[in-house]
Amino acid sequence: MKFIDRVKIHIKAGKGGDGITAFRREKYVPLGGPAGGDGGRGGNVIFEVDTGKTTLLDLRYQKKVIAENGGNGKVKKMHGADGTDTIVKVPQGTIVKDAGTGAIIADLTRPGQQAIIAKAGRGGRGNFHFKSSRNSAPQYSERGEPGEEKDVQVELKLLADAGLVGFPSVGKSTLLSVVSKARPEIAEYHFTTISPNLGMVQVPDGRSFVMADLPGLIEGASQGKGLGHQFLRHIERCRVIIHVIDMGANDGRDPIEDYEIINKELAEYEYRLMERPQIVVANKMDLENAAENLKRFKAKYPDIDVFETTTIIDEGLDAVLYRTADLLAVTPEFPIFNEDDTEATGVLYKFEEERPQFFVHNLGNGQWLVDGDGIERTFQMSRIDSDEDAMRFARKMRKMGIDEALREAGCQDGDVVTICKVEFQFVE
Ligand SMILES: Nc1nc2c(ncn2[C@@H]2O[C@H](COP(=O)(O)OP(=O)(O)OP(=O)(O)O)[C@@H](O)[C@H]2O)c(=O)[nH]1
Ligand SMILES: [Mg+2]
Known part of the structure; x- marks a missing residue:
């Protein structure tokens, strides 16, 4: 199954029912009073967080979401039926943007959270509302208000506290599998991980946080190379970045160069990911060249605190977890939107x-x-x-x-x- 985290759909809320023009019919009264009922309101299109969902797949097959129209008013001042709201279940971490302007309509982060994505039209008023001293038998009644209609871009952003980044095959998935119950695929070949994996991590002192294992990045990822780009977006939610390096240089790459290339990609990506605290993990310390490479790395970056690990035998990882939890405790959430978007942050619906x-x-x-x-x-x-x-x-x-x-x-x-x-x- 392909991981789908970005879908464009058309949304239409229900139109309000029309108000009607009608008169009471009474014996011996040639033209009774106005009695045309009001139309009912249409149905809203509402998005709701369902924690059981993890992808936007359902939406991809849907393409269009339309809510019910309100019923027209009836005789004897009877109200038309209200349209039923259409509720669309989405995973936690779903962001809804106006497809045209890119403005954020909703940011659905809490379980059960709801947001009206397209507002229903109200019902038109029946003719009895328009009775006046001048006109006791108004012919006029109002039509129902059209429901809001728009194209929206729905995106899923993972809700992880810390994200594992690095070149392919450096041991990111192995790390996650050792510190959490997550069971990501692990293999020698590159790009084993093709969609993010999340795991709940328990620090030995009782603290916990969510860690995301992301597909490997390569040079040019911020420009769309490899799988990296579409997943770099997920790092946006992470408050701490765990940068994993293969110190053993199994693949014949240079660990120092790897480290610099990944940081360059993070810096070039639009959400200023380099401003997040970063933990540098020197993995595969069991390999022959690892100690020598680490020495060179430390000589070049003497001020960086490097955490030495051998993930396959769970060595050195507790220190990484403690450090991550400490940083999470003092790192506020980053605003998830571009600066030009900030005015829309948190606005669920524009009246x-x-x-x-x-x-x-x-x-x-x-x-x-x-x-x-x-x-x-x-x-x-x-x-x-x-x-x-x-x-x-x-x-x-x-x-x-x-x-x-x-x-x-x-x-x-x-x-x-x-x-x-x-x-x-x-x-x-
Ligand atoms: N020697 C050694 N090998 C390791 C260590 N950690 C992971 N590996 C091996 O490195 C290979 C890649 O590990 P993964 O965890 O799949 O790497 P990844 O970073 O998730 O790779 P992608 O998903 O392709 O980006 C596997 O064959 C692991 O067994 C380690 O500490 N020492
Ligand atoms: Mg992996």
Whole structure:
């Protein structure tokens, strides 16, 4: 099974049901009072953390998630049925981004955590709401609000405290298998590990943390070479990096060069991984050349604390675990997003009130265009079947400040204003 950790899907929340126009029918009353019911709200699309899930595979096959529409209002002021919310179960560590802008919509890190990814439309109001002293028998009823619709990029980032990085075959999986119950595949050939493995590590003094064994990195990994790049993203969540070096230089590589290449890749990767505390592990100390190589390494990097290990016989690992736990205790979580994203950090849902309601564009020649989410929503909820409806819509626009904005922008009496493909003439 292929490890899938990035999926793009289309999400659509349910439209609110339409409000209806209806009148009470009573004996001897020719036209009873307005009694058209309200539409029900649509269903939201909600993502929920399910700790039983470890991949985004289900989503890959789904591609589209659509929630139910609300029911239309009924006679006798009866409310239409609300649409059922659609709940999508995702693994812990799932991040949902707007596929267009890259803005983060949700960061689902806690078991059971929910986030509304697409908000349902509200139901339209039935005609009895529009009764007034001037009009006791309104024909007007409102349409349901459209549900939010968007393309989202869903990504899975592992939730590990410490991550093992290094060239292929340096012994990362062996290390994890010795210090935890995880049983990753271990073999002589390169890229044995093709998807990350997680293990819960118990430090002898009782502390514990999650360690991730990641696929081996090679030169150019930050540019997409090997398997490294797609997994470098996972290191972003790790607060401590455990850099494993094959001091025995079994493969004929130079351990010092290996160490420098990996650090260069970490530095070049976008999340500034070199700013994380790093523990340097000199592994395979049982091999012939290891002591000599370590001596050279220490001569070149005298200030680095190197932990000597022989993972196959569980030698030297306790010291690594203690050091990791100590560093985790004092290392705060790193913000997981790019600096330009930070404003969106932690925002689960942007309410429509925060969005600009409309934009005014001067097309020249006395022609104007007004667009934007707010106005388009209002328009879609309004039935414009008659002059009276058009006037109602015009009043709404005035309330939203559109008239004023047009006037300020230089709109003149008699200019033509297009809103949602419908033309209006501007009059003071
Ligand atoms: N001599 C010796 N061999 C070791 C030691 N640790 C691991 N090995 C061997 O090195 C080989 C690779 O080990 P893995 O743990 O699979 O290495 P890895 O870093 O996970 O490799 P990739 O998954 O390919 O990135 C295996 O044959 C291990 O038995 C050690 O301390 N000494
Ligand atoms: Mg491995």
